Structures are given as C-alpha cells and as structure tokens.
Amino acid sequence: MNLSPLVQSFVLHFGEMGSRWGINRTVGQIYALLYVSEDALCAEEIVEMLGISRSNVSMSLRELQTWNLVLLRHKPGDRRDFFTTPSDVWAILRTLAEERKKREIDPTLSVLRDLILVEAGDEAERHAQARMAEMHGLIEQLVTWYDDVKTLDSDRLATLLALGAKVTRLLEAKDRLTRWPRRTDEGA
C-alpha cells in the first residue's frame, strides 16, 4: 500500500469498518481513499495506491456506483474515468441513508406487511403476527420521520439536530401557549 501513514490509517480503518457493514474491505478502502483525495483518481492510481488488482478496483468502483457514493469525472483529451466523492458531507449522509433504507428497511417493511395479512392458523401464529405488527409500526414511524426530515436543507437539519430532545420541551411550551385563548401564531 503506497500511501502516507496518515491516509493509510484512515483507509485501513474504513476497510475494517466496511467489512463490519455489508460492504467489503476493498470497497471501504477505495471509498476512503477517494474521500480524502483532493483530485479525482483514475482506476490505475487506485491500483497503485492500495496495491490491489485492476479488476478488483473495477468491480469495487462499480459497487460504489450502485450506492451512488462516487462521482464519475472526465478530463478533456483523456479517456480514462476519474472518480471522486461528493464534497458535501451532508449530501453523503443523505445518500447513505437513502441507500441503506432502500436495501434494508424497505424490503423488511414489505415482508412484514405481507406476513401480517396472512390468515393465522393458530395462537402461535397470531402472536407472531402481533409481534410483526409491533415491529412494522415502529419502523413505519421511523420511516415517516425520515421521509419528512430528509426534505430539510442541511442548515435546517443541523438546527433540528442541535435542538435534539429540547424539541419536546419546546413543543410542550408551545402547547401551553396555543391552548390559551389569545392565539399568538397560526397552528402548525
């Protein structure tokens, strides 16, 4: 691996993390490398820097593309593909959330919906369905929240995060206000 120690540590850590998620070590390493590189890199550069085969790079980049995590760039008079990551970390977060939802949450919701509708044969099945319904309900709440929140621009999202739990106190405060005869703002 032909990298400065600083970048190498970062890349290796992401390799580890990659395997702890679904994505594999190489994919994680390539992503990390692209993320910290100032300029877009071509496949051959990645081969040299990470010391892995050309084909592995090709397949891993393809994988990253299916996740929408890398951008393809071209330079005039050069027919190689160059790769980068989006520079806005909030945008990256959105993409990651969206893709993970698509791969992990949506299929589960779909299975749960289907199974809850099956006619239960006995008490055990009825209980199982009740449990599935609880899980389904929880996930739906989370997804509803997510679908709502993802419409916010990054600034507002940051504001919302900064508020955190104070939101509920705020809500209760506002509740007290708006319940009063004197209306001070339009209800939301």
Place this chain on the structure above:
Amino acid sequence: MNLSPLVQSFVLHFGEMGSRWGINRTVGQIYALLYVSEDALCAEEIVEMLGISRSNVSMSLRELQTWNLVLLRHKPGDRRDFFTTPSDVWAILRTLAEERKKREIDPTLSVLRDLILVEAGDEAERHAQARMAEMHGLIEQLVTWYDDVKTLDSDRLATLLALGAKVTRLLEAKDRLTRWPRRTDEGA
C-alpha cells in the same frame, strides 16, 4: 427447518438481512425466532426449529448476548437456559442503536480525532485532514443529537418523531415569538 410457513418466512428474511448487516445468517434467524415466539426457548428447541447444530446455536446466542439483544430466563426445577427478546420494541431500538454506535461510530470518531491531530507533512495530508475534520464534525453532531434524544422516554420520542421536520417551523415560530418585546414563555 421445522416452522410454520408464516414464522419461517419471517425467520428467513431476517437471516438474509443479518448477512446484509455485520451479523450472520444464523444469528439473524435465531433473533427473529425468539422475537416472534410467545415463550422463551431453550437451545435444543432452537436446534430443532431451525435445523442447525447445537454448537452453532450456542455460539450464536452468545453473540446475541454480547449485543444485549436477548434475555436469559430460567424455569424452576429446570437447569436449562431459556432465551427471549425484550418485548418493548422501543427498548430494542435503543439497544440496537447503542450497540451499533459503540461498534461502528465510536471507534471511527476516535480514529478521526487521532488523525486530525497528526502534523500534516504536505498539502495532500492537509487536505485529507480537512476532509476528516468535516466527517468528524458531522458525526459529532449526529452523536450529540443521539445522546440527547436517547434520554427521552418512548412516548416523547414518538412525539418527536411525529413532529419531524415541523420542528424547524415550530422553532422559527417560537423564535418570532420570543424575539418580540412581549415575552410569552421562558426561553429554552
């Protein structure tokens, strides 16, 4: 696999999902089975229902225990261990979040912190550090939010989820109110 079709579908789906996360198929299946079962199950029952080896069950249950995802139960006059999952899905969500944070987020934050402090040797390293700092900042915001929100009881958490993006509108409304000379509530 010796299960009703309903439960079997659920169990198989979680097996699939399990491998898509870090946990493996068997661990996912066992968790799913425990989750939908009315009563706690002993290892031998799991062996029969899932058609896997006793040792595999033992190791997978141990794995689930390190995740705090299963509860150990005992019946009087029986020295076998029985296993269940917590019944409150919100509690399960908390545990899952906490464990994933511990395994995936905290180590990453720690690595980032360390690397950001290294003296950069050249422009490339300086740029890499800037990127790492951006990532670190984002993750810290998320963690701060999480640490705050996890203190909420389930009802309030549900309320907060239900509010979603409306929070920011609410905030702006409150902002307008509290900025006015006439103070209508104590600032939060």
Place this chain on the structure above:
DNA sequence: TAGTCATTTCGGAAATTTCTGAAATGACGG
C-alpha cells in the same frame, strides 16, 4: 481496418467466515 488504451467480465484460486461433531467443562443430585 488495425492498433492502442481503458474497462469489464469471468473462471477459478485464495482467504475468510460459518458451521459441525466431538470432546471438554461445569453444575447438580444421588
């Protein structure tokens, strides 16, 4: 059309993970 360059595909090798059966451990009651 031939030659070059970049990328992709793919069979199978290599590495890793998962899983099993057998043996070890441990706890309890007689």
Place this chain on the structure above:
DNA sequence: CCGTCATTTCAGAAATTTCCGAAATGACTA
C-alpha cells in the same frame, strides 16, 4: 465421587466471499 444433563470450546470441514489474472469488450485514432 459418579452419572447425568446442559453448555461451551475448538479443530477442521463446508460454504461463501473476495480477489486475481487472462481474455473479452468497447471506443477511439490513425
């Protein structure tokens, strides 16, 4: 102590995933 029962450990088998090199594909130029 010994026998029984439940669990755990562990070496290696089995399965899966990852990875490579060679060949194929495709696109552009001379």
